[in-house]
Amino acid sequence: MSVYQPDMSLKAKIKRRITPFMARRVLKPRLERPIVSFSFDDCPKSVIENAIIPFEQEKWRATIYIAMGLCETENHLGLHMNQGDVKALHEGGHEIGDHTFDHIDAAQHIASEFMANINKNQSTLNALGLPPSQTFAYPYGQVTAELKLKLASKFIGSRGIRSRESKDDIDLNQIRANRLYAGQDFDTLIEQINHMGGKPGWLPIFTHDVRENPSPYGCTPQQMMKVIDAVKSSGAEVLTMADAIKKMELTHEAN
Numbered sequence: 208m209s210v211y212q213p214d215m216s217l218k219a220k221i222k223r224r225i226t227p228f229m230a231r232r233v234l235k236p237r238l239e240r241p242i243v244s245f246s247f248d249d250c251p252k253s254v255i256e257n258a259i260i261p262f263e264q265e266k267w268r269a270t271i272y273i274a275m276g277l278c279e280t281e282n283h284l285g286l287h288m289n290q291g292d293v294k295a296l297h298e299g300g301h302e303i304g305d306h307t308f309d310h311i312d313a314a315q316h317i318a319s320e321f322m323a324n325i326n327k328n329q330s331t332l333n334a335l336g337l338p339p340s341q342t343f344a345y346p347y348g349q350v351t352a353e354l355k356l357k358l359a360s361k362f363i364g365s366r367g368i369r370s371r372e373s374k375d376d377i378d379l380n381q382i383r384a385n386r387l388y389a390g391q392d393f394d395t396l397i398e399q400i401n402h403m404g405g406k407p408g409w410l411p412i413f414t415h416d417v418r419e420n421p422s423p424y425g426c427t428p429q430q431m432m433k434v435i436d437a438v439k440s441s442g443a444e445v446l447t448m449a450d451a452i453k454k455m456e457l458t459h460e461a462n
């Protein structure tokens with residue numbers, strides 16, 4: 208199965224280094240207690256049994272960045288959720304965020320096409336009885352300065368895939384987030400969670416499939432349990448991406 212890769216040319220790589228410094232919407236939260244937000248992208252069905260069910264036992268809620276065009280399809284991440292799964296997650300109090308309908312690469316489409324694909328995702332969710340999504344995640348983490356500005360008027364925050372330290376300032380137009388992948392970053396993530404108490408900040412985490420023998424973009428159920436335990440011991444509050452942003456905006460205004 209071939210897996211789509213974004214443009215790896217030097218020009219594209221330079222652009223990816225520069226865009227985080229453009230069209231920023233900076234938030235400097237002042238928190239008394241650290242916040243962790245979990246997000247799941249695309250979204251594989253294995254997430255329900257191996258992440259959502261254990262989360263609900265802790266009374267935690269997650270953010271699902273859904274590309275509705277992937278519903279019931281199968282790829283390197285396994286089988287994806289169906290429309291009923293998405294509706295049930297919303298009814299269970301989880302946040303359904305936008306991830307475009309067809310999971311498209313922002314660098315390969317003009318802005319109007321990209322926005323139309325987001326609108327298609329939103330009308331599909333609307334037809335299921337869901338409210339408009341409050342946050343967005345860029346497929347492949349691909350983003351342009353033009354889109355950062357356009358999405359700022361549509362979503363309270365848009366998430367990328369570049370990692371961050373929990374105490375860093377936040378660019379709401381390209382929120383940095385940390386990978387929960389089975390490979391080498393796993394121990395780094397656990398360490399970050401363990402050290403959250405020092406200066407309370409926000410640690411957004413993202414992954415894809417959660418299953419035995421996961422893709423390189425996912426993790427095992429055992430690793431998910433290890434992260435849940437680490438978050439519990441850290442004393443952090445677990446909020447959806449939208450709830451975390453709203454809470455931090457209140458502390459920002461109080462500065």
Ligand SMILES: [Zn+2]
Binds near residue numbers: 306310346347
């Ligand atoms: Zn994705």
